[in-house]
Amino acid sequence: MSKFDKHFKMSEEDAIDYIKEKxxxxxxxxxxxxxxxxxxxxxxxxxxxxNKSGKSIVLKHADILLRSSGRELxxxxxRIEAEVLALQNKYAPGLVPKVYMYDPIMCxxxxxDISEYKNLRTELLSQKIFPKFAEDIxxxxxxxxxxxxxxxxxxxxxxxLQASYINKDLCKISEDLVFTxxxxxxxxxxxxxxxxxxxxxxxxxxxxxxxxxxxxxxxKFMNNAQALLHGDLHSGSIFANQKGLKVLDPEFAxxxxxxxxxxxxxxxxxxxxxxxxVLVGNEEFEKxxxxxxxxxxxxxxxxxxxxxxxxxxxxxxxxxxFKKWYLxxxxxxxxxxxxxEIIRRVIGDSKVADVTRIENVDQRVEVxxxxxxxxxxLIKNRxxxxxxxxxxxxxxxx
Numbered sequence: 001m002s003k004f005d006k007h008f009k010m011s012e013e014d015a016i017d018y019i020k021e022k023x024x025x026x027x028x029x030x031x032x033x034x035x036x037x038x039x040x041x042x043x044x045x046x047x048x049x050x051n052k053s054g055k056s057i058v059l060k061h062a063d064i065l066l067r068s069s070g071r072e073l074x075x076x077x078x079r080i081e082a083e084v085l086a087l088q089n090k091y092a093p094g095l096v097p098k099v100y101m102y103d104p105i106m107c108x109x110x111x112x113d114i115s116e117y118k119n120l121r122t123e124l125l126s127q128k129i130f131p132k133f134a135e136d137i138x139x140x141x142x143x144x145x146x147x148x149x150x151x152x153x154x155x156x157x158x159x160x161l162q163a164s165y166i167n168k169d170l171c172k173i174s175e176d177l178v179f180t181x182x183x184x185x186x187x188x189x190x191x192x193x194x195x196x197x198x199x200x201x202x203x204x205x206x207x208x209x210x211x212x213x214x215x216x217x218x219x220k221f222m223n224n225a226q227a228l229l230h231g232d233l234h235s236g237s238i239f240a241n242q243k244g245l246k247v248l249d250p251e252f253a254x255x256x257x258x259x260x261x262x263x264x265x266x267x268x269x270x271x272x273x274x275x276x277x278v279l280v281g282n283e284e285f286e287k288x289x290x291x292x293x294x295x296x297x298x299x300x301x302x303x304x305x306x307x308x309x310x311x312x313x314x315x316x317x318x319x320x321x322f323k324k325w326y327l328x329x330x331x332x333x334x335x336x337x338x339x340x341e342i343i344r345r346v347i348g349d350s351k352v353a354d355v356t357r358i359e360n361v362d363q364r365v366e367v368x369x370x371x372x373x374x375x376x377x378l379i380k381n382r383x384x385x386x387x388x389x390x391x392x393x394x395x396x397x398x
Contacts, residue, residue, distance in 0.1 A: 015046035117239035124272035134295035148228035179218035225255035259333025267341035271354035294388025335385035339378035
């Protein structure tokens, strides 16, 4: 009889006992310590380390209650994460942490410790530059998204896979927090500084065309089961160093529009850019971000076109005309979703440090209005953003 035969919320001590019992990873005489390092709103993350050898491993544990609010959330999210990480490692080897095991009773994913990589959001706030970022993240997205479409897979196999990732609880979070509440604050959850309240009332809530376009993007998010997405590909879900990156936390994974992942990456690069523009004035960093946004788009297009010709099996989809239409539809969604990601992080209740750490009110007002202006342009005029050049031109106008 094991204490892990029935689910409960684990502590650091439990994490050590769990690894000893479940996995032959450490030496028998290992001196193990555990630290809970999770900084998200959903799960608990433990690093278990051997003080003697320095060897370490990570446990990601799902409780039946959200750690941030205490409300119930389906623990199947960790099963989805474990399976998606394994699939992503198949398609984009080395760009995600290795998964060693998944326990459906304790809802634990045991995976590689990637401590040598650092949280990209934090690193970008420190104005750090990652020359390989655009190359690696574009490879990750193209190689994990396109192979999971029914342009490549047998349509029945794709539908079976789609059914495995009906991630209804976490999709509902995105539907509300990304696409609905920032435009119609029907739950009263938006957090807006007083100095920008009138601005948001006018520029967001009062802009009927913007609200309409947000609704159209939400409808695509809910109904375009195009590819198996990461589903939450912001800069806090990417860890990087000068050698490369690791993408983690695909607990929001589901079948949706590819542009949602690409747009999340692009939108999150604009936060440190705006922060530097107003508070720091680091021209080298700002130029790198601008070029990186452009490169992410253009490298995605370049790699997508190559892989498309290599692996697409659907006979209708092999025509040049369909391929162009399909890729353009992804780019349109990407621009729109970059905009919705920006707006929800500025006025919604899940903000980014690039905004919240600004102590000077006038500077925060400027950054928020700059970001909202960029987001509205991307959402309302997304047909104008089909290459990296258009993104760079938009940023240079600011």
